[in-house]
Amino acid sequence: LVLSCFGRSPPLMIAGGRVFVLPCIQQIQRITLNTLTLNVKSDKVYTRHGVPISVTGIAQVKIQGQNKEMLATACQMFMGKSEGEIANIALETLEGHQRAIIAHLTVEEIYQDRKKFSEQVFKVASSDLVNMGIGVVSYTLKDVxxxxxxxxSLGKARTAQVQKDARIGEAQYKRDAVIREAHAMQEKVSAQYKNEIEMAKAQRDYELKKAAYDVEVNTKKAESEMAYQLQVAKTKQRIEEEKMQVKVVERSQQILLQEQEITRREMELEATVKKGPWWTCCWRSCPWSVHFSDL
Structure with a gap:
């Protein structure tokens, strides 16, 4: 609502509210704040490479009633115009920007990247319509x-390219699979050979260590046997020496006993001679009596 009267400047603008109007003194005018849906069509517009295409976009626009500056601008631009007239002005503005952007892009860029195209139209149209107090709520590319x-033809070429890429990809996958299988087999064989080599090395090390251990054991065993034999020989020698010493002692004892026995007999004989009869002198004078006494 826009309320104006004689002597009041600027007019009072009320967005979505109510106001008391004095008849014949005050004047009330209305401007739509509804969201307008626009079907933006651009037929047979030449793209950057000279290919004519038709593009349809859907835009949502509305006068920004919450922004006083934009509302004032819209009132100046569209006061007294119907909703259809306002929509047509916004539509022509959007369609012009849509055509300009189509002319700067290729068919492939528009068709394959619709989001980028929509963002460009939205950005350019918004900066222009804001000068009219209109804000672009959204823009979407509907059809190309x-x-x-x-x-x-582009789709067929793309389909053929996709099929070609698929065949190439399948062939490459099969080739890679064969290569991977060959590599896997090679790695398996290499691992097997490596394992066998490691086992052979381990067996060799075991045999060498076992041989060294056997040599050491046999050496220790021989040394132990020799030490035992030496000890036995020493023991036997010591026993023999002790036996000899025993024999020497026994022989010495025997000699001592014999000497004692001889001494005793001599003493007995002397006693007998001193106390015996007359023939004792004859006995002592006999040559063989000396030999008897030596016994």
């Missing part, structure tokens, strides 16, 4: 087509 089957 041509009358020369360019997109169809």
């Amino acid at each position: 087509h041509d009358d020369q089957d360019y997109l169809h």
Whole structure:
């Protein structure tokens, strides 16, 4: 609502509210704040490479009633105009920007990257419509087509390329699978040979260590046997020496006993001679009596 009267400047603007109007003194005018849906069509616009295409976009626009500056601008631009007239002005502005952007892009860029195209139209149109007090709520690319089957041919070429890439990819996958299988087999054989070599090395090390251990054991055993034999020999020698000493002692004892016995007999004989009869002198004078006494 825009309320104006004689002597009041600027007019009072009320967005979505109520106001008391004095008839014949005050004047009330209305401007729509509804969201307008626009079907933006651009037919047979030449792209950057000279291919004519038709593009349809859907835009949502509205006068920004919450922004006083934009609302004032919109009132100046569209006061007294109907909702359809306002929508048509916004539509022509959007369609012009849509055509300009189409002319700067290729068919492939528009068709394959719709989001980028929509963002460009939204950005350029918003900066222009804001000067009219209109804000672009959204813009979406709805349809792209041509009358020369360019997109169809592009799709067929793309399909063929995709099929070609698929065949190439399948062939490469099979090739890679064969290569991977060969590598796996090679690694398996290498691992097997490596394992066998490691086992052979381990067996060799075991045999060498076992041989060294056997040599050491046999050496220790021989040394132990020799030490035992030496000890036995020493023991036997010591026993023999002790036996000899015993024999020497026994012999010495025997000699001592014999000497004592001889001494005793001599003493007995002397006693007998001193006390015996007359023939004792004859006995002592006999030559063989000396030999008898030596016994």
